[in-house]
Amino acid sequence: MIHLYRVPSWIQSLWRTIVWRGERYIARSGATKPCVYLTFDDGPIPEVTPAILAILRSYNVKATFFQVGENIHKYPQVAQQVQEEGHQVGNHTYNHLQGLKSTIRDYLANTACFPNQESLIEHRTSKLFRPPHGWAKPSQLRALRQQGYRIVLWDVITYDYERQRTAEEIVRTVRRYVRPGSIILFHDSLKSAHCTPEALPQVIEYLLSQGYAFCTL
Numbered sequence: 001m002i003h004l005y006r007v008p009s010w011i012q013s014l015w016r017t018i019v020w021r022g023e024r025y026i027a028r029s030g031a032t033k034p035c036v037y038l039t040f041d042d043g044p045i046p047e048v049t050p051a052i053l054a055i056l057r058s059y060n061v062k063a064t065f066f067q068v069g070e071n072i073h074k075y076p077q078v079a080q081q082v083q084e085e086g087h088q089v090g091n092h093t094y095n096h097l098q099g100l101k102s103t104i105r106d107y108l109a110n111t112a113c114f115p116n117q118e119s120l121i122e123h124r125t126s127k128l129f130r131p132p133h134g135w136a137k138p139s140q141l142r143a144l145r146q147q148g149y150r151i152v153l154w155d156v157i158t159y160d161y162e163r164q165r166t167a168e169e170i171v172r173t174v175r176r177y178v179r180p181g182s183i184i185l186f187h188d189s190l191k192s193a194h195c196t197p198e199a200l201p202q203v204i205e206y207l208l209s210q211g212y213a214f215c216t217l
């Protein structure tokens with residue numbers, strides 16, 4: 001199986017309405033620093049998300065979590081912890097719905113079921129959306145944009161959901177492909193439990209050593 005670790009620039013420029021990378025640089029503590037965006041999909045779940053949060057906390061790093069609405073309902077305390085610790089939350093539909101297999105009506109309805117973040121913490125309402133499986137019908141994405149959503153995909157893919165993927169491979173992927181503004185895709189899911197928590201401290205330490213600032217979208 002061929003792995004594309006970075007989305008080719010011709011694809012990124014073909015779909016300019018999608019956010020593939022964030023701001024490239026940011027002024028922080030008197031210096032200009034390259035930005036990197038850590039993103040975690042498919043949580044929140046008690047088996048993995050708290051471990052990810054503990055690592056992020058220990059480095060004082062903020063990330064963006066694209067959550068599945070059903071999991072927020074099942075594990076409200078984990079969802080609340082993500083927000084209380086200052087991370088950003090995005091909508092990943094209610095049931096991890098595959099856009100290409102659903103009607104536009106079902107897709108929008110499922111996305112709209114995403115629990116109101118205001119019920120958790122008032123000041124964080126999310127207008128970020130990441131389509132499950134990385135794609136949806138253009139008509140679905142267009143309709144969501146009209147509702148005010150920013151559609152966010154990624155620049156670098158770690159394939160952390162693959163059973164054979166190792167922490168070392170994830171670290172190597174990030175070292176090789178990260179660039180200013182990269183949005184990196186990870187998961188806080190059962191599929192990635194064997195490698196993502198192990199890789200994350202090394203990933204963060206590498207990015208810090210390269211002067212990156214951890215930003216949110």
Ligand SMILES: [Zn+2]
Nearest residue numbers: 041042132133
């Ligand atoms: Zn997903």
